[in-house]
Amino acid sequence: MDRKVTCNVLTGFLGSGKTTLLNAFLRQHGTGGTAVIVNEFGAIGLDQFVFQEVADNVYLLDSGCLCCTVTHSLRETLLQIKDVAAQAGQADLRQVIIETTGLADPLPILHALLGDRVLMDHFQLGQVIATVDAVQGAAQLHTHGESLRQASVADQLVITKTDLAGAAPLKVLRGLLKQVNPHAQVSESAAGQAATSVFAVDEVCRSMALLSSQQRHIESGVAVSQFSAAQPEEAHDHGIHDHGIGSWSAFIDVQPTWAGVSAWWNLLVHHYEDRLLRCKGLLRMDDARPFVLIQGVGKVFHSPTFLARWPDADPRSRLVCIGLDLDAGWLQDSVRALSIAEPSSRPLTLDEVNDCLS
Ligand SMILES: Nc1nc2c(ncn2[C@@H]2O[C@H](COP(=O)(O)OP(=O)(O)OP(=O)(O)O)[C@@H](O)[C@H]2O)c(=O)[nH]1
Incomplete structure (x- = not known):
């Protein structure tokens, strides 16, 4: 193969x-x-x-x-x-x-x-x-x-x-x-x-x-949607409560760097911990291989997929997060971390992101 x-x-x-x-x-x-x-x-x-x-x-x-x-x-x-x-x-x-x-x-x-x-x-x-x-x-x-x-x-x-x-x-x-x-x-x-x-x-x-499918949603603006279900009735307990699963999505207006992607992911995981379920993004990097699909599952960030070409007519990078109790304002602010250039930067709060960028 x-x-x-x-x-x-x-x-x-x-x-x-x-x-x-x-x-x-x-x-x-x-x-x-x-x-x-x-x-x-x-x-x-x-x-x-x-x-x-x-x-x-x-x-x-x-x-x-x-x-x-x-x-x-x-x-x-x-x-x-x-x-x-x-x-x-x-x-x-x-x-x-x-x-x-x-x-x-x-x-x-x-x-x-x-x-x-x-x-x-x-x-x-x-x-x-x-x-x-x-x-x-x-x-x-x-x-x-x-x-x-x-x-x-x-x-x-x-x-x-x-x-x-x-x-x-x-x-x-x-x-x-x-x-x-x-x-x-x-x-x-x-x-x-x-x-x-x-x-x-x-x-x-x-x-x-x-x-x-992401695009249709993002076009209507940055949003968090929420939906709740009762607890599972049967014994198949993974210790996870399914209340308030929601999603957030946005086009991003900063130029992402790989150091920034790493810093943003670290920030996201630190903030949401087990409440983060899934993250997907299409990013245009300033790089030899510029078109990238990123995926996170739970707290794990996985190897990016490099695309041979940008897959649609809209050139904007975009992100989607799915998780529990997501806060659209916080997530929107967190996006700035994507532009952090210093690889050793590991901000754990939005204030620390500001410090890194100032
Ligand atoms: N009328 C109708 N019946 C369907 C359709 N899709 C599935 N079924 C029936 O629904 C029943 C369950 O379908 P499956 O495909 O076995 O469902 P499954 O998700 O694989 O089931 P599990 O493996 O038990 O979780 C079967 O009797 C199917 O014939 C459909 O589109 N129309």
Whole structure:
């Protein structure tokens, strides 16, 4: 494998249509360029049988929930996929789709991927795709913290089972999803028919999908949106309370430097600690490789992706943060840290940022 293979994480609440969507994609495109990792909650996995009808390149993870117990076997499985592809001379392997259990928190999975240097030599993170049931999704977002968390951190939201829902509940759900995650691209699907567009793997396609949805939101001004759900009822406790998950986004008007990106990230993590869930940004650096996508997952900042070209017509750099209790004013002020030029500068407050810049 000379170039990196994209890992897309497919999540979504129990029964929300993950397998149906993925199966539709495999039926249309085969598995020449795609390997699938399936993780099911419960001792007996069934999804692999659905997939094996259409595909060979399907790997079943041990029982247990991917985000809690089997990140090690995820790592081993990815390395196995890499070795199998190399031995078979499968230069066309372009993506691995990881289907989580319906109760999974996607963040630990992203950590397992992005925090592992060996894996990152061969793989790159693509998108988090979350399916939301058109009929039950709104109720699930209100009552199950897992569902809210999955939707909050997704790059793409796919409303499934639209054939079963009336126009009015669909409208309510669309509005709810906009509140939960205004940055995600939202598509709708009946019987998996949106599969092809959902699993696009081309780098520019991916960044365009990510950014066009951000752009629509940012155009309407700097904003924090908030949405709350009740605590998860069932025992799947990661010690995280899902009250007040919100998002903030802005175009930035300072020239970022790498020292500044590092200082800003440090400031952000120091300020929000575990309340920070996800951060994404498209930055135009004054550098030999100027076009950069940055990603943070929880408190971890991951290797940037360098783009061959700026992915859309708007030249402005932009940032998105998702987390708990976000403060738009504080975040907007924090952006100035991006222009810090001195690599050793580590401001921990906005006043210290001012000192660094004066
Ligand atoms: N009518 C209709 N049924 C659907 C659609 N998508 C999924 N289903 C049905 O919903 C049920 C659950 O779908 P799955 O694809 O297995 O859902 P899942 O998210 O993989 O489920 P878990 O792995 O248990 O979390 C199945 O009976 C599907 O046939 C759809 O778009 N329309």
